[in-house]
Amino acid sequence: MTRAAVVLALVVAGSLGAASAVGSTGPARPASCAVSDALAGAGAAAEARAAYVALVPARATRGCAVRGLLRLTRAPRKRRLCENGDDQYDAGRLDAARRAYSSLPPGTACADIGLSAIRELARLCVKGKVERDLGRESDATAAFAAALEKNPDARCARAGIAASRRPFWLKRWLDAFARWAPEALAALGIVLGASFLLLLLAYIPSVYRASVGWRVVGRILGPRLEVGKIAEPSSDITVGSALASRMKEFLRRFHDESLGSSVDYDLDTGTAGEEFAEIVSGSGRLQNALEKVRDASDHTKLVAFIVDLLYAALPIPRFVASGVCDPSEVNAASATLMLENNGRLAAAVTLSTPADGSAPTAADYLDLAMPGAVWVQYEVARLLGSGEVAPGVAESAALVREGLTLQQEGRATEARRAYEEAIEKNPRNWPAWVNLASVAARLEHDFPAAVEVVEEGLHELVEQAGAE
């Protein structure tokens, strides 16, 4: 003990004595154990013991002096050991606390209390673990929480609570979702309804043309073309399905040639690049799904009906090409094709092969597939362009396709004629200019003519492009 502590104790004791002197009205009372108690309280055990011993002879102070001496000889030892155990307990180190309490003499009250608290904590932690192992998470959490109430720093309880924290989060999220799901679904319904109403605006042609270029809207409202049934010419020649399939194949090829990114441009020949309709069959994925939904129950029938109705209400240009192979009354194969736009007849044409004096065969009818596909393609382009694609333009592009076939077969004169006619019908048919020059150079070896064609075509192209 330091000198300062002793001085402080004496000052405290002195002030206590003075206070008692001022407060008393009777004769002066004998000196009490205040100074000794102050010294003992300040930890100056030796000085306090000496002071108590000095007070023992006096009768008035003997009692408090003896009690003070007893406190000095017994209490500090007991208190120090329990403090150690208490410190460990407070820090949540139960094992260390148990050891500290157990090291005290049997019957030490504070140690018994401490050990009892430790046993209770350990019991709660074990209960929590057992409940968790049994899958009763809420009971486990309650046990750990009870342990924490007894000792907020109990390590086993903290670990138990930490382990149960994640499921808590998930549960909270699920609860929140369940709480908000009706509102969220209602909001989604409102958004979908508003989107549907916005899509209906595309019934205005200018809005349709402006919006169909956007990827998402284009996928929903993009034109659909279906090649339907083509009736057989007779019971002997069954060629209708084959003709329809071949027309589909040609249409797909034209589409890929013009819009596909995987195919490279050819340097010497050009193909027409008009607006093409996406080819879809009548039984699309959506329709198949709706069929299955319809079969499920009466409720889903209603849902499928509503979705069907909404889909039908969208301003999607739906084209259906169908036709009839004409009976072979003449010596040529011919077929009448029709194109319907949203259920209304939009165009019709009769195509025929050149008469060669013999009865047409199935192969002759199949030769109509290419001109048939070209006709369908350009009628669709014309209808989609609201009249911007004039009939002459469609014919011009069809002539380019015919010229390409002739060119590939090495029939220079006929190919040249086809291209010249194509340019006559539509001077802005740039592939026709390119192919005409190619025929002049490659098949006729007439380089001056090729240069002349190219110069004229280039002039026209730059002029027209500048005017647009």
Add this chain to the structure above:
Amino acid sequence: MSALPAYMTEPNYYRLAYQLASQKANWLVSARKQRGGTSVGAEAPTPRDVFDAVDDVVTTARGVLAVYSVEGSRRRWRGLLGPRRFSPSERRLLRFLETTIIPSSLLIAAGTYLLVGDVESGEDIAASIRAQAADGSLSYRSLYNLACYEATASLNGDRVRFHGEAALAALRVSLRGADPRLRAELARWALVDPTLARLRERPFAALFQATMARYLVRRESGAADAAV
């Protein structure tokens, strides 16, 4: 692309511009042959005309590539979105310019240099195209033009075998890579193409015929040839 005139994004413009350079070069060659190589006809184009035509198409194509390159590196919406993605038709056009129009046009210029006796300038151009071919970034059509150049180069100089074999190799790869529908027509043209005449002579004739035979099959009807 709004910054460019409409015709510059029209593939047919490049086809026509290339054809102009190509047919002028063909005309020049044919006129020289008719006049015994001494002079050209009054109205026939001069080598300068061919170079100018090549310059026009190459400069325009490179300009378009440069504009798209800048556009492609620019980030959208103040950098929040990534760089602009090109549409399939834009990508197709850029590929067309890069792998077909520019190399094919440059090879016309290289061939014309050979014609006027400037072998060094021709080889300078051809070297870069050969490197592009080695990278596999030439279209079948540019490879065909490379074959034509090599065949012409084998006519003069002391590297006859080198150029002849290079021509045959380029021709083979070109035919293999051509669209099946166009392959037969290209092979037929190769049989009579005046710029490949050297390959139809010794010592390359046998190899040339073998290469062509792989890509030409005569139909029984004799109406047309078809690709293998």
